[in-house]
Amino acid sequence: xxxxxxxxxxxxxxxxxxxxxxxxxxxxxxxxxxxxxxxxxxxxxxxxxxxxxxxxxxxxxxxxxxxxxxxxxxxxxxxxxxxxxxxxxxxxxxxxxxxxxxxxxxxxxxxxxxxxxxxxxxxxxxxxxxxxxxxxxxxxxxxxxxxxxxxxxxxxxxxxxxxxxxxxxxxxxxxxxxxxxxxxxxxxxxxxxxxxxxxxxxxxxxxxxxxxxxxxxxxxxxxxxxxxxxxxxxxxxxxxxxxxxxxxxxxxxxxxxxxxxxxxxxxxxxxxxxxxxxxxxxxxxxxxxxxxxxxxxxxxxxxxxxxxxxxxxxxxxxxxxxxxxxxxxxxxxxxxxxxxxxxxxxxxxxxxxxxxxxxxxxxxxxxxxxxxxxxxxxx
Amino acid sequence: xxxxxxxxxxxxxxxxxxxxxxxxxxxxxxxxxxxxxxxxxxxxxxxxxxxxxxxxxxxxxxxxxxxxxxxxxxxxxxxxxxxxxxxxxxxxxxxxxxxxxxxxxxxxxxxxxxxxxxxxxxxxxxxxxxxxxxxxxxxxxxxxxxxxxxxxxxxxxxxxxxxxxxxxxxxxxxxxxxxxxxxxxxxxxxxxxxxxxxxxxxxxxxxxxxxxxxxxxxxxxxxxxxxxxxxxxxxxxxxxxxxxxxxxxxxxxxxxxxxxxxxxxxxxxxxxxxxxxxxxxxxxxxxxxxxxxxxxxxxxxxxxxxxxxxxxxxxxxxxxxxxxxxxxxxxxxxxx
Numbered sequence: 001x002x003x004x005x006x007x008x009x010x011x012x013x014x015x016x017x018x019x020x021x022x023x024x025x026x027x028x029x030x031x032x033x034x035x036x037x038x039x040x041x042x043x044x045x046x047x048x049x050x051x052x053x054x055x056x057x058x059x060x061x062x063x064x065x066x067x068x069x070x071x072x073x074x075x076x077x078x079x080x081x082x083x084x085x086x087x088x089x090x091x092x093x094x095x096x097x098x099x100x101x102x103x104x105x106x107x108x109x110x111x112x113x114x115x116x117x118x119x120x121x122x123x124x125x126x127x128x129x130x131x132x133x134x135x136x137x138x139x140x141x142x143x144x145x146x147x148x149x150x151x152x153x154x155x156x157x158x159x160x161x162x163x164x165x166x167x168x169x170x171x172x173x174x175x176x177x178x179x180x181x182x183x184x185x186x187x188x189x190x191x192x193x194x195x196x197x198x199x200x201x202x203x204x205x206x207x208x209x210x211x212x213x214x215x216x217x218x219x220x221x222x223x224x225x226x227x228x229x230x231x232x233x234x235x236x237x238x239x240x241x242x243x244x245x246x247x248x249x250x251x252x253x254x255x256x257x258x259x260x261x262x263x264x265x266x267x268x269x270x271x272x273x274x275x276x277x278x279x280x281x282x283x284x285x286x287x288x289x290x291x292x293x294x295x296x297x298x299x300x301x302x303x304x305x306x307x308x309x310x311x312x313x314x315x316x317x318x319x320x321x322x323x324x325x326x327x328x329x330x331x332x333x334x335x336x337x338x339x340x341x342x343x344x345x346x347x348x349x350x351x352x353x354x355x356x357x358x359x360x361x362x363x364x365x366x367x368x369x370x371x372x373x374x375x376x377x378x379x
Numbered sequence: 380x381x382x383x384x385x386x387x388x389x390x391x392x393x394x395x396x397x398x399x400x401x402x403x404x405x406x407x408x409x410x411x412x413x414x415x416x417x418x419x420x421x422x423x424x425x426x427x428x429x430x431x432x433x434x435x436x437x438x439x440x441x442x443x444x445x446x447x448x449x450x451x452x453x454x455x456x457x458x459x460x461x462x463x464x465x466x467x468x469x470x471x472x473x474x475x476x477x478x479x480x481x482x483x484x485x486x487x488x489x490x491x492x493x494x495x496x497x498x499x500x501x502x503x504x505x506x507x508x509x510x511x512x513x514x515x516x517x518x519x520x521x522x523x524x525x526x527x528x529x530x531x532x533x534x535x536x537x538x539x540x541x542x543x544x545x546x547x548x549x550x551x552x553x554x555x556x557x558x559x560x561x562x563x564x565x566x567x568x569x570x571x572x573x574x575x576x577x578x579x580x581x582x583x584x585x586x587x588x589x590x591x592x593x594x595x596x597x598x599x600x601x602x603x604x605x606x607x608x609x610x611x612x613x614x615x616x617x618x619x620x621x622x623x624x625x626x627x628x629x630x631x632x633x634x635x636x637x638x639x640x641x642x643x644x645x646x647x648x649x650x651x652x653x654x655x656x657x658x659x660x661x662x663x664x665x666x667x668x669x670x671x672x673x674x675x676x677x678x679x680x681x682x683x684x685x686x687x688x689x690x691x692x693x694x695x696x697x698x699x700x701x702x703x704x705x706x707x708x709x710x711x712x713x714x715x
Contacts, residue, residue: 016708265702266701266703270701272696283689287637289706290614290640318606370602378592378593378597378601379598
């Protein structure tokens with residue numbers, strides 16, 4: 001069960017100063033964060049805000065300077081992420097590029113890919129999305145059917161991706177696609193590759209899907225003979241599965257897995273300040289938040305050390321999702337929705353409807369628990 | 380390195396308890412007999428002075444250093460008050476009293492003293508005052524927790540060997556805070572033991588023609604158990620680290636948060652363990668209950684989840700500013 005071990009990490013040198021700087025920056029922008037924006041957390045998409053964050057050097061912080069990065073460590077980056085989420089800042093336009101697409105390109109991309117994409121992600125110019133799920137491939141991702149065929153001068157892409165968050169607003173997608181057939185009777189993970197897709201290319205059709213709040217958050221994206229250049233391939237042909245899964249520790253352990261409802265917790269603390277009867281329930285939330293933060297920072301430390309804490313990340317995500325998901329219901333036990341101040345009520349209404357996604361996005365609760373069970377030796 | 384010494388001590392304790400504290404010893408303990416051989420085996424490792432500063436004749440480890448040792452004690456449902464002896468010695472040394480050799484326990488003067496009847500010496504706390512009594516100076520009203528561990532009430536019939544005040548950094552709640560910290564780490568350890576038993580059972584017990592651990596329903600439950608076990612361990616370690624950084628009294632927030640976390644984790648974990656073991660786990664013969672009964676008991680000691688939740692909630696409500704800056708500032712030592 002070594003994969004379930006967490007070693008605590010101390011805050012890095014200069015943390016307090018960095019945190020103060022991020023808070024001062026957020027203070028300048030906070031007037032623009034409506035209750036709905038704060039409730040959206042990292043599902044808020046605002047290009048102007050993202051460019052301002054990029055100008056501060058807070059996108060791609062850990063990347064080399066020559067590619068637009070800041071050569072900071074993972075724990076420093078974690079401070080910026082925490083502050084953004086705690087404030088409910090609309091970080092969606094750079095969240096995926098900073099968290100996943102950029103690190104993937106940095107690790108496996110060609111020199112040219114790094115030179116082209118990384119500085120543009122870091123400045124906030126390029127927004128990335130992830131192309132994984134398909135209409136018939138959800139948790140069973142390896143069954144995906146979108147296909148990139150080798151042709152003269154590049155690849156021809158056909159197929160369909162779905163539930164792509166902000167696909168309609170983004171510039172680029174890194175898609176996991178099949179580039180060669182799975183071996184007869186062999187593992188379906190073989191023959192998948194990751195490709196860069198320009199979402200403005202001819203043959204890319206994006207259909208926003210309205211969500212239950214009535215918003216266009218995610219999309220269905222159809223590829224109809226889309227021509228990709230040869231250098232659209234990221235990493236090794238056929239190694240896409242291993243490449244995609246090796247990024248999961250980065251995706252699953254961060255503060256975005258337990259702070260998604262945080263602005264509501266702060267609103268509840270403020271509104272219920274004088275309510276003695278609410279203290280025990282609030283105390284439990286505070287304790288859980290504190291424990292989860294310690295776990296998440298521990299994983300950031302492991303990432304900084306170059307470990308691959310993919311199981312710990314699944315565990316933090318599972319516990320964190322439970323916490324952020326339960327919050328709206330706990331809060332409505334403490335104060336009736338009609339008694340909430342207007343801002344809080346709007347946040348609460350939005351979160352009540354959207355929290356079911358917390359244990360779906362980035363891998364479902366059941367998949368996370370399956371990963372933990374595997375580490376326990378049960379499968 | 381203090382942490383190396385601590386790790387070695389934890390490993391030695393793990394081996395010694397594996398030999399000297401098996402399930403027969405636990406049964407005998409719960410039937411009322413004192414496992415002198417187990418104590419002797421552990422005392423040979425010299426752990427009592429673990430938290431006592433070197434200049435007071437101790438090993439000089441930090442609280443975070445001893446957290447893994449406390450987990451080991453929990454993992455074996457250690458049938459001796461080693462945690463109490465370690466923390467009792469630390470409390471006495473802090474007050475300038477030389478800790479005695481042998482079995483030591485501590486507790487609030489008017490509260491239940493863990494292992495009281497078995498201790499050679501007892502440190503009784505009354506606010507920030509601490510007094511060291513020999514066993515002969517106390518009479519016991521014997522009671523126990525539902526883990527069948529002695530939790531005895533003292534009547535003082537003799538004079539203390541020493542009586543002093545704890546320094547400010549330890550504060551008037553030193554006994555409560557030490558107990559909460561000890562039990563937090565012990566709960567993490569006992570959860571590890573119960574989890575290992577449950578996983579082993581799931582891999583061997585067959586129903587419908589296959590090990591029950593092959594069923595996703597069981598896998599998902601045990602995954603939750605594992606997650607809560609990790610949370611308990613992290614919480615206990617983080618609270619211990621806070622004590623090292625700021626002193627006991629100033630780490631009350633972290634200790635309280637840890638105790639809530641481990642208490643909730645224990646409730647969830649114990650329930651899953653029993654669900655996986657089904658009727659077998661309820662039998663007296665099976666060893667699972669030695670852990671689950673202790674988990675349920677230890678939730679109550681050093682303040683229950685409800686006790687700490689109210690207090691932490693009130694503290695959060697009284698903050699002049701937002702919650703988040705308060706939580707981060709505790710790690711980074713800036714004014715929120």
